[in-house]
Amino acid sequence: MRLFHVSEENNIQIFEPRYPSRSDLDKNTGLVWAIDDARLPNFLTPRDCPRVAYHIGRKTTESDRKKFFSSSTVSHAIVIENKWFEQMKNTTLYLYEFADDDFALQDDVAGYYVAKTTQIPKAKYQLNDLFSELIKRNVEIRMIDNLWDIAEEVKNSTLNWSLCRMGNAQPRF
Helix, strand or coil, X not given: CCEEEEECCCCCCCECCECCCCCCCXXXXXXXXXXXXXXXXXXXXXXXXXXXXXXXXXXXXXXXXXXXXXXXXXXXXXXXXXXXXXHHHHCCEEXXXXXXXXXXXXXXXXXXXXXXXXXXXXXXXXXXXXXXXXXXXXXXXEEECCCHHHHHHHHCCCCEEXXXXXXXXXXXX
């Protein structure tokens, strides 16, 4: 299994555990967060870019597969707003890869892993063309004016999904 931290910062040498702000987690236990390779596409956008990410899961129906994907050869999609196109084209991301020894699964659907110990990346990769990186991973990319309708549809589907940075999305029409 491969685990990564995605950042726009190019010089992170060490990852110290941070105390979570989420109410569903122990606020007294510091964590280093990582994402697995399968859900990495959810984070291959500029950090503040609002997005709807979804993929085929064990419970996904054939009708949802046909409804949400334009091709039977893809199983993962990222939807972003048109206004983020230029920033997506011009953002460089860095993938920091970790050894998986200290990490435990935190969320199976999201692909989140956490470690309670300081982590030093074993490798760093620079990604200069985010659209190409998504295409290389066989991810369907959708560009739309407003994310709220697709977000509601995906939430009410049998897909596995993630809504990221929706506070930065265009207001609902």
